[in-house]
Amino acid sequence: MDRTSPTPAPTASLRRIVHIDMDAFYASVEQRDDPSLRFRPVAVxxxxxxxxxxxxxxxxxxxxVRSAMPSVTAQRQCPDLIFVPPRFEVYKAVSLQVHDIFRRYTAIIQPLSLDEAYLDVTAPLIDRGSATAIAAEIRAAIKAETGLTASAGVSYNKFLAKLASDYRKPDGLFVITPKQGPGFVETLPVGKFHGVGPVTASRMNALGIYTGLDLRRQSLAFLTGHFGKAAAYYYGIARGEDDRPVDADRVRKSLGTETTFPQDLAAWHEVEPALVAVCARLWAAYQRGVSSGRTVTVKLKFTDFRQITRSRSTAEPIVMRSELERISLDLARSCFPLPRPLRLLGVTLSNLDDEDRASRQLALPFDHAPEAPNAHSARDSG
Known part of the structure; x- marks a missing residue:
């Protein structure tokens, strides 16, 4: 019989996981550095x-106003909105400061982005008696050394630690204990679960699954039939269970950058130099230690926001910028003549061989935020 009532998580070998998420990171940095922006609506x-x-x-x-929202829509919703150009080098520098603070307490750090990371403090370098005390000390150090606030979640697994950091934002600290874990997820909408994006949430809703309790009532066989390999993860998190380790050696699967143009592009003589510039920005990231990749993907987004992608894989790793440019240009040229003008071009290099730790902690300097697959990956979750 499928277990539907909340049962405390097993107490043996419990881990102590902290999830740190900087609050409205990019915008907060801008407000910190420009006092005239403080307490005002700002969009980066x-x-x-x-x-x-x-x-x-x-x-x-x-x-x-949310991340990935078209600027014209944001301006319409907030007429007094102040647009600020991004300063990614500044954000990276602050991120390195924050990660230096993390490393005082543990070597097991899994960065998710410039402003978000999991920390395993089960066996910390500096023990304060509890993971909660460590999280509080980290938040205080971030505030003192960067002038910014961070929210922290503490629990016995990654799934619940992330839920906890979202629960008291901004500038909050929340703990979910093993006894609380299974019950905590019962009333939460499944769309709030990390790993359940809008599309999956809609599919669950269509099956009558709206909350964590609804999800817990489903058998593993039922979930497998509808969600395939992801079923085991959903089955576990509905019970407050998540065995995923904090992976300090998590390897990035791809690197990409894209540019939105101030004026639409239609002719090849306009697109070609623009695409070369995008490739140059992508290749610059490799100077931080990424060795090579094998698959190039070009994204073209049109004025009606429809988009197409074209990809090509190579037998050997791409080791020269000229090769990246050649493949990207060939892929883009295959889309001509265009059905309508372009507003955005992007290039991604995937099937990466390896990269150093420093580059894994840094995001590429997008001209704007990538369109997030779910709410948890958008920067407005910060």
Whole structure:
């Protein structure tokens, strides 16, 4: 019989996991560095006419402004919205400061982005008696050394630690104990679960699964029939269970960058130099230690926001920028003549061989935020 009532998680070999998430990171850095922006609605990225919002301050979010939202929509929802160009080198520098703080307490750190990471403090380098005390000390150090706030979640697995960090944002600290874990997820909408994006949440809703309790009531066989390999993960998190380790050696699967243009592009003589520039920015990231990749993907987004992608894989790793440019140009040229003008070009290199630790902790400097697959990956979750 499938277990439907909450049962405390097993106490043997419990891990102590902390999830740290900087609050509205990009926007908060801008407000820190420019006092005139404090307590005002700020959007990082884009502009009033084009592009999308990369990040929004909490003051802007009160008007419904979110990351990946078209700038024109954000301006309409918040007429007083202040657009600020992104300064990714500054954000990277602050991120390195924050990660230096993490490393005082543990070597087991899994960065998710510039502003978010899991820490395993089961056997910390500096023991404060509890994971909660360590999380509180880390938050205080971040505030003192960067002038920014971070939210922290503490629990016995990654899934619940991330839920906990979201629970008291901004500038919050929340703990989910083994006894609380299974019950905590019961009333939460499945769309709030990390790993359940909007499409999956809609599919679950269509099956009558709206909350964690609804999900727990389903058998593993039923979930497998509808969600395939992801079923075991969903079955576990509905019970507050998640065995995934904090992976300090997590390897990035791809690197990509994209640019939204101030004016639409239609002719090949306009697209070609623009695409070469995108390739140059992508290749620059490799100077931080990424060795090579084997698959090039070009993305073309049109003025109606429809997009197409074209990919090509090579037998040997791509080791020269000229080869990346050649393949990217060939892929883009195959899409001509264009059905309508372009507003965005992007290039991604995947099937990466290896990369050093430093590069894994740094995101590429997008002109705007990538369109997130679910709410948890968008910067407005910060």
């Amino acid at each position: 990225g884009g502009n009033r006419a084009r592009g999308v919002v990369a990040a929004a301050s909490y003051e802007a979010r009160q008007f419904g």
